[in-house]
Amino acid sequence: xxxxxxxxxxxxxxxxxxxxxxxxxxxxxxxxxxxxxxxxxxxxxxxxxxxxxxxxxxxxxxxxxxxxxxxxxxxxxxxxxxxxxxxxxxxxxxxxxxxxxxxxxxxxxxxxxxxxxxxxxxxxxxxxxxxxxxxxxxxxxxxxxxxxxxxxxxxxxxxxxxxxxxxxxxxxxxxxxxxxxxxxxxxxxxxxxxxxxxxxxxxxxxxxxxxxxxxxxxxxxxxxxxxxxxxxxxxxxxxxxxxxxxxxxxxxxxxxxxxxxxxxxxxxxxxxxxxxxxxxxxxxxxxxxxxxxxxxxxxxxxxxxxxxxxxxxxxxxxxxxxxxxxxxxxxxxxxxxxxxxxxxxxxxxxxxxxxxxxxxxxxxxxxxxxxxxxxxxxxxxxxxxxxxxxxxxxxxxxxxxxxxxxxxxxxxxxxxxxxxxxxxxxxxxxxxxxxxxxxxxxxxxxxxxxxxxx
Numbered sequence: 001x002x003x004x005x006x007x008x009x010x011x012x013x014x015x016x017x018x019x020x021x022x023x024x025x026x027x028x029x030x031x032x033x034x035x036x037x038x039x040x041x042x043x044x045x046x047x048x049x050x051x052x053x054x055x056x057x058x059x060x061x062x063x064x065x066x067x068x069x070x071x072x073x074x075x076x077x078x079x080x081x082x083x084x085x086x087x088x089x090x091x092x093x094x095x096x097x098x099x100x101x102x103x104x105x106x107x108x109x110x111x112x113x114x115x116x117x118x119x120x121x122x123x124x125x126x127x128x129x130x131x132x133x134x135x136x137x138x139x140x141x142x143x144x145x146x147x148x149x150x151x152x153x154x155x156x157x158x159x160x161x162x163x164x165x166x167x168x169x170x171x172x173x174x175x176x177x178x179x180x181x182x183x184x185x186x187x188x189x190x191x192x193x194x195x196x197x198x199x200x201x202x203x204x205x206x207x208x209x210x211x212x213x214x215x216x217x218x219x220x221x222x223x224x225x226x227x228x229x230x231x232x233x234x235x236x237x238x239x240x241x242x243x244x245x246x247x248x249x250x251x252x253x254x255x256x257x258x259x260x261x262x263x264x265x266x267x268x269x270x271x272x273x274x275x276x277x278x279x280x281x282x283x284x285x286x287x288x289x290x291x292x293x294x295x296x297x298x299x300x301x302x303x304x305x306x307x308x309x310x311x312x313x314x315x316x317x318x319x320x321x322x323x324x325x326x327x328x329x330x331x332x333x334x335x336x337x338x339x340x341x342x343x344x345x346x347x348x349x350x351x352x353x354x355x356x357x358x359x360x361x362x363x364x365x366x367x368x369x370x371x372x373x374x375x376x377x378x379x380x381x382x383x384x385x386x387x388x389x390x391x392x393x394x395x396x397x398x399x400x401x402x403x404x405x406x407x408x409x410x411x412x413x414x415x416x417x418x419x420x421x422x423x424x425x426x427x428x429x430x431x432x433x434x435x436x437x438x439x440x441x442x443x444x445x446x447x448x449x450x451x452x453x454x
Contacts, residue, residue, distance in 0.1 A: 108145050114141040114155060117162065125194045125207045126165040128222050129172045133158055134282040166193050176205060188240050189222060195253045196261075197222060202238030203229055206258045229264055277410040280378035284371055284411065288418030290414070291367035295425040298360045302432040305357065309439055325351035327440055331447045339448060346444040353440055357433040361426060368422035375415020382408030 118137035121127055127134075137158065140151055147155075170191045176184050176199065181346065188200045197205040209220040228234055233252045254260045263282035274281055308322035318328035327349045386404030 040432070104387065110147050110155065111141050111151065113159075117155075117159060121158075121162060122209045122220070123207070124162065124166075125191055125197055125222075125257070126162060126242065127209075127220055128174055128189065128197070128207060129162070129170060129191065130165070166194065174222065176224060177208075178224050179226040190255060192251055194257055195239075195255060196251065198237045198241050199224065200241060202234060202241045204233075204261055206261055225261060225264065227264060227267075229261070273410055274414075276406040277378060278381070278407050279412045279416055280374060280381060280407075281414050284374045284378070284414045284418055287367055287371060287374070288414075288422065291364055291418070291422045292425075294360055295364055295429060298364070298429050299425070299432075302357065302429060306432060306436055309436055313439070313443075323357070323436065323440055324443055327353065327444055328447070343448050346447060349442055350437075350440050354433075354437045357436055358430075361430055361433065364422055364426045364429070368419045368426060371418035371422065372415040375412045375419075378411020378415070379408040382406070382411065 002067050053351065114137045118134060118141060119132055121137065136154060140155060142149060168191075171188065172191070173186050173188055176187045176189065178184050189197055190199075191197045197207070201203060204225045205222045206225060207220055229252070236250050236252050238249040240249045274285065305323060308319075309324045312319060312322050312324040314330070318332055319325035320329065327346060328334070330345050330349050331342065334345065382404045384404070385407065389404060
């Protein structure tokens with residue numbers, strides 16, 4: 001402060017010195033006095049400002065100290081309240097755990113029941129008629145909070161509904177997927193509990209679940225079997241579908257709820273089994289068909305010739321349209337021959353007639369001997385394929401070995417199926433031919449005996 005005053009005084013002196021040359025002493029004194037007065041006023045003004053700022057800082061400091069004390073008191077109050085609330089909360093949690101023990105067990109039971117019911121409804125055929133149950137059961141089975149009264153009542157309703165629907169025969173309209181994979185709209189479906197479903201033509205339907213395991217949304221669909229059961233069950237299902245209300249009708253029921261019907265689709269047909277036999281199987285069937293044709297032709301020829309021989313036995317006049325008539329004509333055409341010559345001619349005629357009777361029988365015999373040998377060949381080829389697949393892919397995948405095993409078994413069966421009928425036919429045909437040959441020999445012996453008597 002003193003430095004500022006000295007500086008102002010020096011400046012005033014310099015000003016006075018510069019102006020002293022032009023003014024008198026009185027004027028100089030007056031100027032000095034005015035400068036001193038002005039400097040005193042400025043100093044007082046600055047001192048007042050400094051005091052005012054000091055007072056403001058003191059007030060701010062006092063206010064801050066008051067606020068700090070108030071906040072410290074509030075902190076102590078809140079800390080005491082927090083500790084008191086912590087003790088109360090721990091006591092309440094202990095009381096809640098004691099009182100909600102049974103409720104926790106009930107919540108677990110409800111979750112398990114909801115999950116089991118959801119799984120049952122997913123695979124149940126009643127879902128084709130009743131929608132909107134999977135989402136509720138999925139939510140109920142996955143929620144962490146206790147179920148409320150409304151949810152418990154809804155769960156009870158769904159359990160009762162499923163029990164009731166399992167014992168009902170219902171008819172409704174829905175969309176189904178046909179055997180070609182296309183959707184058919186507004187098809188009338190008849191449902192027998194949770195066991196079977198039929199369309200309006202009596203075709204069997206199966207339920208395919210299509211529920212998203214993560215979200216619990218989606219729905220399944222009814223699908224028509226690609227391969228329907230036998231005609232016996234199809235006629236029963238058609239009669240059941242077309243029965244009038246209140247009429248007693250028989251319906252086939254799959255107690256496995258679709259498992260047996262699924263096996264019907266996977267069961268190979270006769271043509272599929274034949275294809276499993278491969279080239280060897282086709283060769284066996286071709287030989288069997290060829291042998292059967294020959295056997296039928298031979299049976300017809302022997303039957304016709306046997307009928308003619310029987311007819312000739314009733315007549316004394318020989319007829320050239322049958323073997324016995326031609327043998328008898330040998331005697332009528334050579335009445336003067338001696339016994340030895342006639343016997344030779346009759347033997348020649350019998351040999352000539354027995355040849356056509358036994359022709360073809362040896363070929364049938366060859367076929368029924370070759371058929372099981374070809375089946376054995378197919379068995380060996382199939383086992384070779386099986387061992388090749390085992391070498392390449394190991395024994396972990398049974399399907400890779402199924403082709404060779406199927407070929408081995410099918411060819412064996414085909415060989416036996418062909419050989420057994422051909423063996424029986426050969427025996428029958430050979431018996432017929434022998435019977436006719438025996439008649440010819442008996443009649444020729446009779447002719448010789450008659451000549452010997454003469």
